[in-house]
Amino acid sequence: MPSPIRVGIIGLGRAEGEMVPGVWAARAHLPYLLASPHFTVTAVANSSVASAQASIDHHKLGPSVAAYGSPTDIASDPNVDLVLVSVRVEKHYALTKPALLAGKDIFVEWPLGATPSEAKELTALAASKGVKTSIGLQARASPLVKKLRSLIYDEKAIGEVLSTVVTATFSMMPTGLWFKGVEYYLDANSGGNPLTIFVGHFLDSFTHVLGPFQGEARENGFGAILETKFPDVKVMDTCTGQIVNEHFAKTAPDHVFLQGRVGAGTLASLSWRYIQKGEIEEEGLKWTITGTEGEIEILTGRKQWQGLKTVDVVVKIKKGDGEVEVLDLGSLDEEEGNLIGKLRNVAKNTGEAVGGFC
Template structure:
């Protein structure tokens, strides 16, 4: 636990903060620089030269040549892992060996075996760990969770969700080819599906069994601008059906690319009412969401605006329309967890459990059988 003595700020070191582009400067940096409980003290990038360039750009003096060097820095309390999935293991193990708290972006590991290894290593290290499943921090998702818990729909009978995985369509952004290779661990199944199904579980409970169909419908896709052809080995169609712990039936279908019809549509049907969530794309952790509902004698759905109490970190108000907002909410909860010993943000054990669900989906699709969790 970090106590409010001396310098109260949580010292952060980011592995993967680049001067050029990436998720860290796009989301982590805007969030951290607005939250007074944090001090961004160090960074490490892919090379010492990249680290120096990033340090100069962002005004960070402690630009380290490696993740291990950053983890050993006494000014760093929390190591943030913002690198591609194949590098998560080495960076996380270095941070754990240094006895530092760790926030890793999702997915935790490159496959379930690696995730379980990292969760076990974290338990042995005795430090606090956090996983970047920030969709559950979104105000609309928390609002939806409370509507269901308060009985808005009565007993949940079923839920159905259809969404678009925009980065797995006919074209990909320059630098995004690694997402197309299933061996890299950053696929449509692990990233947007994983974030979304975690939010679904927060709202409705965990899956107890799954059946699945996956397919690669676009085996070759092209880079935007250059037109370069690249093979896609990660499924661009993921259809999962199953049962939740409550007995409710669930159906989730992710489709690569964007749709002219529906890019995100989530229905929750119950004995007394219905809830519908729509969004501008299927990456729920980043999407702009609208919640509508009807119950009792209501004939039509009506918008259920997210109450202001869910926007509970005023320092982030200017980011409400940005992908960094949910990341910032998560950081605010991490700080509270570190100060007060609470457990609001998912840890590595939770991440390993979520990756076991994804592994069950893959096994169900490969064997054509129902897999029990």
């Protein structure tokens, strides 16, 4: 076996809370990196050396792991082969660029940059340095998404795919209240909001299964409506429970409607909506794929798509004149091993993305 890839983590916090800095790296990435023989954590960088050292101590990573307070310093460490960036999206560019300039491979949580121009610049820089950029779109590595592809393309379970419809809510997101410190999620230009994160992760799986949208031309039927129906939001300090801003101006869309053709011409209609006081059916997301010989229906609970566990999902299949079958998702877990949900998905996504680094 080749030597383990030496990983430097930017943005490692504690695995406590939900909307707190560093929680994703702590809950999803670190457990896999520590368990895998293919990786070893050699450095951590946070906003200060003291913060990085506190994370190293909290997770008991040991005295051999270096603590840094800047992206340039961790990028310059000769004991780091791969820099993993797991922070809020608008910081991706500034934290990732030094690693690429230093000739290091990078793994960045989706998206690579807050804007297409940032992502293109970083991609071009990586190519000029002969290194790789890998993006954390972990849901495509889930056994559910792989099973859907198998049903459609290998088993031809529903014949030729004709159309697909997605109806979803941002049901786990509060409509009129948000949290101090993560106001960027309410900003349409932050790169990290309901459209780019909540919808974006699902769209990656959706197009991975059915193919990309066919361009932007109206003659191809592509259209999108993005609107903000709840622009006035209260901001609360979760530490004190006090409202610190009665009228924060939200610009991020809370209603997203997409329509067009995907793959070889499959008709597609997708919609997400915020709701004021609860939906009639608490299904979270319903995805129907219709073919010439049957139909597949995927129902999720109130969870973000990229962190789904199989217990959160129901998949139904109707083939021809047969009865409706409910897919045994437990067997998928058995096939994929003991890791579950977002940890398993992140592990497989990371392994598949950076396997070429070994």
